[in-house]
Amino acid sequence: MTKPFLKQRGGYRSLKVYRVTTLIYDLTYHFAHTYLSCGDRTIDQMVQAARSGKQNIAEGSTAGTHSSETEIRLTDVAKASLEELMVDYEDYLRTRGLTEWGPGHPRYDRLRAYARSEGIYSDCPKIFEQMSDEELANLAITLIHQATYMLRRLVERQQEMFLEGGGIREQMSRARRGYRSPDKR
Numbered sequence: 001m002t003k004p005f006l007k008q009r010g011g012y013r014s015l016k017v018y019r020v021t022t023l024i025y026d027l028t029y030h031f032a033h034t035y036l037s038c039g040d041r042t043i044d045q046m047v048q049a050a051r052s053g054k055q056n057i058a059e060g061s062t063a064g065t066h067s068s069e070t071e072i073r074l075t076d077v078a079k080a081s082l083e084e085l086m087v088d089y090e091d092y093l094r095t096r097g098l099t100e101w102g103p104g105h106p107r108y109d110r111l112r113a114y115a116r117s118e119g120i121y122s123d124c125p126k127i128f129e130q131m132s133d134e135e136l137a138n139l140a141i142t143l144i145h146q147a148t149y150m151l152r153r154l155v156e157r158q159q160e161m162f163l164e165g166g167g168i169r170e171q172m173s174r175a176r177r178g179y180r181s182p183d184k185r
Contacts, residue, residue, distance in 0.1 A: 012061035017150035019121065021054040021082070024143050026125050027136060028085065035092075035133045046088050052081035053147065068162040072155055079151040086144040089137045098134040100141065107138075115142040 012018045028050035032043040060074030093100050101108045114120060128136060 012058045015057065015061075015150075015154075017147055017154060018054065018057050020143055020147045020150065021050075021057060021078070023120065023124055024082065024085070024140060024147060025050040025054050027128060027140050027143070030125060030128045031133070031136050031140065035136075042088060046085060049081045049085035049088065053078045053085065056081065057151075064158070068158065072158045072162070075151055075155050075158060079148050079155070082144050082147050082151070086141055086148075089140050089144070093134065093137050096133075098137070101138045111138060111142050115139065115146060 025047075028046050032046045036043045036046075056074045056078035060071045060078065063074060064071035090100060092098075099105065101111060131139065
């Protein structure tokens with residue numbers, strides 16, 4: 001029996017970015033159904049953008065076994081979906097006269113530290129009920145910034161892996177040549 005030559009992918013559940021996007025999805029689902037008016041199309045758009053951010057990580061990771069191109073493209077789609085979602089949160093804050101907590105805001109550094117902590121995973125989703133719409137929107141924006149940063153790094157790593165190992169056709173050709181080599185007979 002020959003040794004498999006394709007490296008199995010799909011370990012997305014262990015990626016921190018996947019955990020963060022799961023939080024973003026849960027937060028967005030709660031936020032949209034709590035603070036947006038029933039029948040508002042933005043509810044579906046926000047929930048679908050959050051879902052797309054999470055699901056494309058899973059799909060891209062799994063597809064990476066057979067297509068580096070698909071893996072990179074889907075990871076980039078995840079990032080684009082989250083950036084679209086961030087604009088929805090920014091719009092929500094702006095149109096309601098609420099504050100976006102950027103650098104210099106008194107709560108900015110604490111929120112960033114909390115969003116990076118392991119405690120956020122055990123606190124959510126029960127903490128959502130205790131937070132105002134302004135707090136939730138700012139938490140979402142902070143988490144989205146985290147996730148898009150991680151996704152940019154992930155795309156860079158996926159590109160490096162492609163350059164190092166090649167695509168599926170190259171891997172198959174190398175495996176076939178190795179199988180045929182005189183040393184194998």
